Amino acid sequence: MVFKRFVEVGRVALINSGPDEGKLCVIVDVVDQNRALIDGPCTNVCRKALNFKYLSLTDFTVKIRPSAKSGPVREAFQKGEIQEKWEQTSWAKRLAAKKKRATLNDFDRFKLKLAKQKKNEIIQEELRKLRKEANL
Amino acid sequence: MADADDETLQNGKLGDKKGKKKSRFYPTEDVKKPVKNKKPRKPIKLRASITPGTILILLDEIDQGKKAIFLKQLTSGLLLVTGPSKLSQVPLKRVKQQYVIATKTKIDIGDFQLPEGLTDELFKRKAKKRKRSEDMFTEETQEDENPSQEFVEKQEAVDEHILAKIAEVEHLELYMETPFSLKKGQYPHAMIF
Numbered sequence: 001m002v003f004k005r006f007v008e009v010g011r012v013a014l015i016n017s018g019p020d021e022g023k024l025c026v027i028v029d030v031v032d033q034n035r036a037l038i039d040g041p042c043t044n045v046c047r048k049a050l051n052f053k054y055l056s057l058t059d060f061t062v063k064i065r066p067s068a069k070s071g072p073v074r075e076a077f078q079k080g081e082i083q084e085k086w087e088q089t090s091w092a093k094r095l096a097a098k099k100k101r102a103t104l105n106d107f108d109r110f111k112l113k114l115a116k117q118k119k120n121e122i123i124q125e126e127l128r129k130l131r132k133e134a135n136l
Numbered sequence: 137m138a139d140a141d142d143e144t145l146q147n148g149k150l151g152d153k154k155g156k157k158k159s160r161f162y163p164t165e166d167v168k169k170p171v172k173n174k175k176p177r178k179p180i181k182l183r184a185s186i187t188p189g190t191i192l193i194l195l196d197e198i199d200q201g202k203k204a205i206f207l208k209q210l211t212s213g214l215l216l217v218t219g220p221s222k223l224s225q226v227p228l229k230r231v232k233q234q235y236v237i238a239t240k241t242k243i244d245i246g247d248f249q250l251p252e253g254l255t256d257e258l259f260k261r262k263a264k265k266r267k268r269s270e271d272m273f274t275e276e277t278q279e280d281e282n283p284s285q286e287f288v289e290k291q292e293a294v295d296e297h298i299l300a301k302i303a304e305v306e307h308l309e310l311y312m313e314t315p316f317s318l319k320k321g322q323y324p325h326a327m328i329f
Binding site: 102103105106110111114 | 191193239240241307308310311314316326327328329
């Protein structure tokens with residue numbers, strides 16, 4: 001297996017737990033083997049050292065110098081349109097769907113179930129047609 | 137107390153006025169009588185999430201998972217609900233607030249006036265009269281346990297209105313018919329109803 005995402009200065013990461021859960025940040029410097037100095041001026045994440053346990057690396061990087069201040073980080077983050085690119089990924093979409101699902105009430109969940117049933121019916125119908133054609 | 141007991145003893149009847157059997161002996165130690173609470177009972181508070189028209193999920197053993205619509209709180213603190221029975225098999229009945237989940241879904245009852253006389257009295261079961269049959273072998277006449285005509289009329293009047301209101305919302309009829317149950321990976325404390 002070849003690794004493609006590395007812990008490096010400028011790597012954009014997702015914070016996966018704690019008060020900043022679900023927010024993007026940029027690795028500004030590596031403190032030691034356990035922690036990195038992160039900053040997220042565009043996503044309301046305070047500059048701080050965070051354990052790697054709480055970071056999930058993304059595919060994106062921005063070009064900054066080691067230990068860059070918040071200003072250059074903000075500039076690079078906005079220039080690279082990281083937030084927009086991130087929202088396009090299936091990872092972010094999945095997270096958003098999960099968040100939305102948690103806000104549904106019981107009746108909404110029921111309506112969702114009905115919609116799913118309908119969708120599956122249509123798929124099954126099409127599949128049946130294709131099978132029939134293949135047999136002929 | 138002692139006087140009264142003496143009387144009963146003298147009369148040769150070993151029992152108090154209610155006819156319950158009493159011990160033949162006085163208690164060897166003084167038994168303290170609990171002080172009677174003279175404060176009037178506070179009316180039971182209705183949860184803020186329950187308002188007329190709220191759809192409830194019933195948790196009582198008989199109605200487990202069935203859905204019903206809240207109408208009003210009775211003086212006893214119990215909730216007056218109706219399924220309606222045509223949809224969720226819940227008749228016009230009283231349920232305890234503790235055995236209910238209030239959902240966020242509400243139907244607009246409007247300015248519908250409930251028929252008068254829907255009180256706790258209407259739902260109370262009448263005490264069965266025990267008749268001692270003179271002849272042991274004659275069959276005891278069984279009392280009619282079906283709801284009274286008056287009750288049925290009131291229930292129909294309520295259900296008719298509620299059913300019309302439910303039909304206005306799409307998928308709601310089917311929702312009322314379907315009992316609630318927890319699926320895999322669903323935790324009630326983490327869910328919104």
